[in-house]
Amino acid sequence: MSTVRIGYAPWGETLEEVADAARRAEAAGAKVIWVPELHRSATVTAAAVAAATTTARVGTAIALAFTRSPMVTALEAMDLDELADGRFVLGLGSGVQRLNEDWHHARWGKPVAHLDETVRAIRTFVAECTTGEPIELDGAHEPMRIRGYQRPYAVRRPAIPVYLAAMGPAMTRLAGRVGDGWISHELCSPAYLEKRILPELETGLEQAGRARTELDVVVSACCSVDDDAATARRRVAATVGFYASVRTYAEFFAFHGLAAQQEQVREAFRGGRGADHLADAVDDTMVDCLTLAGDPDAVAGRLAAYEGLADSVKLSPPTHGIDAAQTRAAQDSIIALVATLTGGHA
Template identity: 65%
Template sequence: MRLTYGPWGETLSELASSARAAEDAGAETLWVPELHRSAMVSAAVLAGATTRTRIGTAIALAFTRSPMTTALEALDLDELSGGRFVLGLGSGVRRLNEDWHGVAWDKPVARMRDTVAAIREFTAGCRTGDPIEAPGMRIRGYQRPFPTERARIPIYLAAVGPAMTRLAGEIGDGWISHELCSPAYLRDRVRPQLNVRPGFDVVVSACCSIDEDPAVARRRAAGLVGFYASVRTYAGFFAFHGLGAEQAGVVDRFRRGAGADDLADVVPQRMVDLLTLSGTADQVRDKLAAYEGLAGAIKLTPPTHGVSSEETRVAQDRIIELIGDLA
């Protein structure tokens, strides 16, 4: 199972330094999200700061850019990284698309299928000058004058629901899990939907918090669990783990005015233990081993919700140290 990492930085300079440290430690891929920064800009920073690791978006929002724009950015990032780029796409949720970005939310599974098809058609044919036909794309009189590293850039899809998960297994080069994904959930709910085939990459994401005092490690991760538990969309996920009542407590606190980053105090230890890799270094190693045979790679990330920047830095340093020990 390959060790990959989602570096963190309060500044882009710190993000670059974190990426170099993770590469030196042995991380096989470095992933960047899209929420507080543009995933594409962050990926460009990582491409310039590293020389060996793959650089991936986990994830870039699929519907807030046109497929052509996404394809152009992917080609540029693949050139910038020397053929190391992985395009990870996700749909996001309705509120994020409609209220934050002003784009329509309609049949996301079908739209994701069409988006991936259009990106692949464009990256494969943009150098020829021939017409490009794809769902939602009709291009005439266009020829990219620059060389490309690859005509086909790997596309991974993030998915939580069963329909999008099945689509990832059907058309994607890989699947990326939600930040909370236990071995049991991966085994019993996700893999049966993926129809994993040779060469298909299963990437499980895990919030990781390491400290000599397990209680300190859990406390750091509790805020991230609370952040996601406040979203009712994930009710089925929490119910699968027998955490429906615990999620309801978090949602109630959120509805009574607590901020999404201020919910750690209503997250019980059981939630953190089931859904994150938190504890001493030895305990985290044991939890990592539970994913063997289920995932091709694990994406470790430090907690970033409900904690200070300094606490995230400490957590990041411990994860990179662990990657170095294991790699």
């Protein structure tokens, strides 16, 4: 039996549909329900999911770390943990500079050090906010000086798990040093995890004197399941194209021997195609290497390739370049596969 836990990132055109998908994924056997932050607030969506579920953990994957103050993030995390009866996981990520500064008017600074201080401030506040004692934290990015404050409500847990999203080496080492878990980019092959990510996580763990068992390694996997493998691949091709259009992912694609294929996608992008409409420029080699796409047996086999490398795999349906009906069909097929793999109920 596989030791890799399966999580799921539900999709919906409404919060009601997201909650329903979360409920069905939990019944199918998903151990964690993860919610993103881009088109919705991660914390509000997590609240909807927490109310709709009873056993699965509820996590943000990810909430933006710098667009809220650490105190607000901590308050929201404690409220969510209360709502979820101790099932909440706070997944944080830095985002990119332009998103922080131009979209949110948030400070960027040095993101690794900034995120390190953010995690420290959140954990300190959660642990000490009911004592009435002053909180004094120095820092270049997130100092915290709180006096005359005492939270009058009980804290469900004095330490809420904090997972960090990371792709670059320095941020990945930080996840190993201070995170309760690490969350991958949406595209993360077993080979990339083994050769590029795990060594950096191990370095971070060693720097902090921590054991590998203290870190939950969570791979994010864009998934598409259909009895017709070609249909499954085409659903997810635009997601691959979306990321291939970004020049900063050149090393990632080159690692997989896909530099020429990425350049083909980028040529289409430079020719005027939108980033969500590059599926025709993506060949099956890219899809098979970077996603879990195909018929149920093929997807189960690709999922098994993470055995011994990842602790958890977060499955998500494709959303780029396809309509809602196709995403909905992909979601239903993933939940059915989860039930088959875990013995749950679809």
